[in-house]
Amino acid sequence: MASLNKVMIIGFLGRDPETRFTTEGGLQITNITVATTRSYRNQTSGQMIEETEWHRIVFFGKSAETIQRYLKKGSQVYVEGRLRTRKWEKDGVTHYTTEIMGENFQFLDRKSDSAPGSFAPADEYASEVSSFASQNPRTAPQQHQQSFEKPVAPAQSRPYNQPTAAPSPEPFESEEDIPF
Numbered sequence: 001m002a003s004l005n006k007v008m009i010i011g012f013l014g015r016d017p018e019t020r021f022t023t024e025g026g027l028q029i030t031n032i033t034v035a036t037t038r039s040y041r042n043q044t045s046g047q048m049i050e051e052t053e054w055h056r057i058v059f060f061g062k063s064a065e066t067i068q069r070y071l072k073k074g075s076q077v078y079v080e081g082r083l084r085t086r087k088w089e090k091d092g093v094t095h096y097t098t099e100i101m102g103e104n105f106q107f108l109d110r111k112s113d114s115a116p117g118s119f120a121p122a123d124e125y126a127s128e129v130s131s132f133a134s135q136n137p138r139t140a141p142q143q144h145q146q147s148f149e150k151p152v153a154p155a156q157s158r159p160y161n162q163p164t165a166a167p168s169p170e171p172f173e174s175e176e177d178i179p180f
Contacts, residue, residue: 005082007100009055010108011036013075019068030064032057032102034077056099057081063102076108 011034019030038051057079059067071077081100088095 007079007081007083009034009036009057009079009081009100011055011077013071013073013077014054016073017068017071019064027060028064028068030059030068032059032067032071032077034079056097057102058099059102059105063105067102067105070107078106078108080104 014033014035017030017032019028021028034055034057036053036055038053040049040051041047042049079100079102081102081104083098084101085096085098
């Protein structure tokens with residue numbers, strides 16, 4: 001039987017990211033603490049109650065570098081990852097901690113959320129990706145652009161049991177025409 005260990009969090013950073021490096025190879029590790037809040041109405045008193053849960057999230061490598069660079073206390077972020085529980089002993093006492101190993105993330109701050117004159121992390125990150133794409137078109141991720149072309153009319157309907165005509169094969173092109 002298969003198993004699944006997946007966590008998805010949307011919340012706000014409770015403090016600035018904390019970064020350290022491994023002694024072997026200098027791998028960057030960044031920890032963030034994200035708060036999620038749940039609101040509900042108490043059935044007996046009718047009062048609204050808020051519960052805040054704090055989540056420790058760990059990122060490694062390039063993700064850790066990006067998190068450290070663009071997020072700060074109060075930033076909103078979406079994180080996907082998996083749960084991991086660690087155990088260690090200190091002074092004869094066994095300690096446990098459960099944390100999220102961050103695998104994917106997305107910045108959720110909007111430009112209007114930033115103070116005047118400051119940057120919005122998501123906007124600066126997007127412009128950095130855009131400048132990377134213009135300098136490295138073959139290795140950069142493709143960016144989607146909105147098309148303003150006139151919509152194409154839908155194909156005429158046909159009965160479901162009527163076969164469609166197969167497209168005629170295009171003539172074979174020589175290998176010289178292939179761009180790679």
